[in-house]
Amino acid sequence: MSMKEMSLRSFLVELASDSPAPGGGSVAAFDGAMGASLVSMVARLTVGKEKYKEHQAIMEELMKDCDKMRDEFLDLMDKDSNAFNDFMKAMRLPKNTEEEKKERTFAMQEALKKAALVPMETLRRCLDLAKKAEIAVERGNVNAVTDAGTALLLASSSAKAASYNVLINLKSIKDEGFANQLKSEVESLLKAIDDTVLRGLKSLEENL
């Protein structure tokens, strides 16, 4: 069953169970999905209001983009769990002969790459989320400004959690070119997200 069909409570019970997946990677993706939903909500509470007439077009765009983003984050929840389970499968491959050992190592390395690329995808989307949440803070319905601010916080925690999941997998990846490329992308994304989030929160906190 896709996680998105689970109840909030069942999901948490599954999360807390002694199976390592779902874990932090899926949680990161769900944080992103909640953030995108909050931006959609703020946009919905802004469109059609005379006071925010000048932001009408951008709010309609936010609504549409963030509804789509929410579904993409939700898909990443499942993808993250599946990537982890594929790695566990590769680890359980037979290793009796030299041939088998080689095949197992190859399968494990491929699975590790996938397990790094899924949270990388989450992280990339967090930058988009942070930018959109900043717009919601700046131009959205002022009555919902703390909701837009919460979306900024989620972009930040989701990004950080996703980065941990990329980096922990990179530690076991032998392909240095692959690892270095991802590592430098992680760094520049975290920096860009941090800048956006801090700017947005500053503007919010001045009004609290």
Next chain:
Amino acid sequence: MSMKEMSLRSFLVELASDSPAPGGGSVAAFDGAMGASLVSMVARLTVGKEKYKEHQAIMEELMKDCDKMRDEFLDLMDKDSNAFNDFMKAMRLPKNTEEEKKERTFAMQEALKKAALVPMETLRRCLDLAKKAEIAVERGNVNAVTDAGTALLLASSSAKAASYNVLINLKSIKDEGFANQLKSEVESLLKAIDDTVLRGLKSLEENL
């Protein structure tokens, strides 16, 4: 229906809708619930392992405490939405006579206090979550260290989001004694949570 029985997807659709509740306050509580679940998971992946024998007792305690904490955070999700809806109800009270106006103002002030006290409760629990997540980072199964780190990140984003929801309500509360007391509790809790989270993340990031 309690939110905890909703599917992840339905919850997000409801969150993104143009009704202001559920909003950031419920999201803050759910972040706390995910954090508590991750600490439970790390503890479960630690108990019974020879390598972590010396931490057995504390991990069993973490497991029990965090399962309970998860349910408390889940209840706070509903409480937050209900508090907001109660405030909307108070706002819709009649205000035709002086008597009615007085009653409406009183009801609104009481509802605002409740709407500030619920996220305050979330915030208080976040300090407990941060402390437990730090233990999970330091002494839990090293294979799940990024999950424990994610719990720290969630304690931080949940706390910050909850604080916004306290502060925004305090702005309309006339009872200065009440407002000042909560404001100073918010400040000291955020400081204590920040210290704990930064310490835990530092220890985690050194190993990434």
